[in-house]
Amino acid sequence: MPTTRLEVITAERVVYSDDVDMVLVPGVEGQLGILPRHAYLLTALTEGELVIRKAGQEDEYIAIGGGFMEVGPDHVTILADSAERAEEIDVARAEAARKRAEALLAEKRDVTALAEAAAALRRSRVRLQVARRRKRGGRGGLENE
Amino acid sequence: MSSIREIRRHIRSVRNISKVTRAMQMVAASKMRRAQDQVLATRPYAQKAWELLTHLAALAVRTEQDEHPLLAVRPVNAVGLVVITSDKGLCGGYNHNLLRVATEYLQAQEKPVKVITVGRKGRDFMLRIRANLVAEFTGVPALPTLLDVLPIARTVLDDYLAGVYDEVLLAYTDFVNTLVQRPVIRRLLPLRVAGDLTEQAVSEYVAGGPQVRIPEYIYEPDPQAVLAQIVPRFTELQIYQAILESIASEHSARMVAMRNATENANELVDQLTLSFNRARQTAITKEILDIVGGAEALAKSAQR
Numbered sequence: 349m350p351t352t353r354l355e356v357i358t359a360e361r362v363v364y365s366d367d368v369d370m371v372l373v374p375g376v377e378g379q380l381g382i383l384p385r386h387a388y389l390l391t392a393l394t395e396g397e398l399v400i401r402k403a404g405q406e407d408e409y410i411a412i413g414g415g416f417m418e419v420g421p422d423h424v425t426i427l428a429d430s431a432e433r434a435e436e437i438d439v440a441r442a443e444a445a446r447k448r449a450e451a452l453l454a455e456k457r458d459v460t461a462l463a464e465a466a467a468a469l470r471r472s473r474v475r476l477q478v479a480r481r482r483k484r485g486g487r488g489g490l491e492n493e
Numbered sequence: 494m495s496s497i498r499e500i501r502r503h504i505r506s507v508r509n510i511s512k513v514t515r516a517m518q519m520v521a522a523s524k525m526r527r528a529q530d531q532v533l534a535t536r537p538y539a540q541k542a543w544e545l546l547t548h549l550a551a552l553a554v555r556t557e558q559d560e561h562p563l564l565a566v567r568p569v570n571a572v573g574l575v576v577i578t579s580d581k582g583l584c585g586g587y588n589h590n591l592l593r594v595a596t597e598y599l600q601a602q603e604k605p606v607k608v609i610t611v612g613r614k615g616r617d618f619m620l621r622i623r624a625n626l627v628a629e630f631t632g633v634p635a636l637p638t639l640l641d642v643l644p645i646a647r648t649v650l651d652d653y654l655a656g657v658y659d660e661v662l663l664a665y666t667d668f669v670n671t672l673v674q675r676p677v678i679r680r681l682l683p684l685r686v687a688g689d690l691t692e693q694a695v696s697e698y699v700a701g702g703p704q705v706r707i708p709e710y711i712y713e714p715d716p717q718a719v720l721a722q723i724v725p726r727f728t729e730l731q732i733y734q735a736i737l738e739s740i741a742s743e744h745s746a747r748m749v750a751m752r753n754a755t756e757n758a759n760e761l762v763d764q765l766t767l768s769f770n771r772a773r774q775t776a777i778t779k780e781i782l783d784i785v786g787g788a789e790a791l792a793k794s795a796q797r
Binding site: 387391416 | 531537638639711713722
């Protein structure tokens with residue numbers, strides 16, 4: 349079985365770098381599953397969870413806050429605006445961020461502020477979702493909230 | 494000549510100062526290293542983003558698309574200058590050197606220049622010389638994340654797109670090594686993807702990447718959408734890198750300044766110790782003379 353080289357990079361650090369069998373990413377136009385030997389692809393990503401599948405191992409999850417992805421036959425490079433692995437997420441802080449975003453969203457404000465608050469809410473939800481996966485340790489569904 | 498007690502007090506206070514400056518020197522050394530590591534950590538992202546950016550920009554030219562507003566060169570009516578300095582002093586000539594370069598630029602530029610400052614020292618200076626200050630940021634953390642820098646990037650991008658200025662330059666301090674920090678002015682916007690890279694801010698982090706020929710991609714949703722995502726990110730990244738470079742320079746300048754201060758303090762302690770010993774010796778000699786004189790006077794009176 350060929351594998352593909354996955355690299356998840358943010359402006360601050362390299363979050364993940366390893367050979368994987370499959371990766372599921374949140375594309376702007378829907379979830380994408382990337383297998384080895386994929387055609388060249390360049391796409392924008394949205395907030396969501398990244399699922400990394402390796403044969404014979406448990407899935408790994410990374411919460412990403414949008415970005416873009418470049419795919420070749422033997423590599424997948426994700427340039428994320430933010431990326432956190434499940435074990436790095438502070439659940440209490442993520443929960444607080446979600447509450448804050450919801451409160452902001454409840455206030456009636458101008459359009460850009462509203463869009464920002466909505467994005468913040470989506471990011472915090474994704475983060476919590478990814479963090480919870482680690483607790484259960486199981487392979488949950490991939491459906492979005 | 495000052496009294497022994499005064500000298501002793503002086504020695505004690507100078508010694509305390511040297512302890513403080515030595516501590517500051519060590520703190521600055523470790524902060525400098527961390528800032529340096531952090532700016533190097535942005536390299537993989539910068540290289541990859543640059544690679545895709547040049548590819549997409551070339552593609553846009555080939556398909557005769559309108560240029561992305563952040564890539565298009567406009568006739569320059571006004572210039573934006575982002576001046577990155579520190580909040581704190583006690584760092585030798587660090588702020589002074591950068592502000593001198595910035596002032597020279599302000600004087601040479603005939604077009605109106607709107608100044609955005611990062612750091613208290615730059616803001617105070619620009620207010621003093623009555624420059625046209627349009628925005629100021631202070632309180633950038635010692636080790637900023639990209640998130641801390643986003644408000645600055647947002648301001649610059651919004652103003653640039655709104656036509657407040659048609660070119661944006663970054664004045665920051667390039668960290669060469671511990672002893673050499675170079676104040677520079679480089680271009681931030683418009684982002685020119687072709688031609689000489691060295692004019693572009695923090696170009697050293699995109700140079701030297703593997704030059705691979707990029708094949709035709711499938712684009713989702715389309716090349717313009719992806720490009721529109723990458724260009725602002727790259728601009729943010731450049732500001733972030735410039736700030737990290739400046740922070741590394743600030744700490745390294747402070748480290749050298751504090752080392753000099755410590756050395757001076759130690760030298761002063763040596764000198765003071767010498768005069769202390771002298772004063773003590775003089776006092777002892779005087780006392781002995783008194784005793785001897787007294788004893789002799791007694792002996793003389795006994796003889797009589």
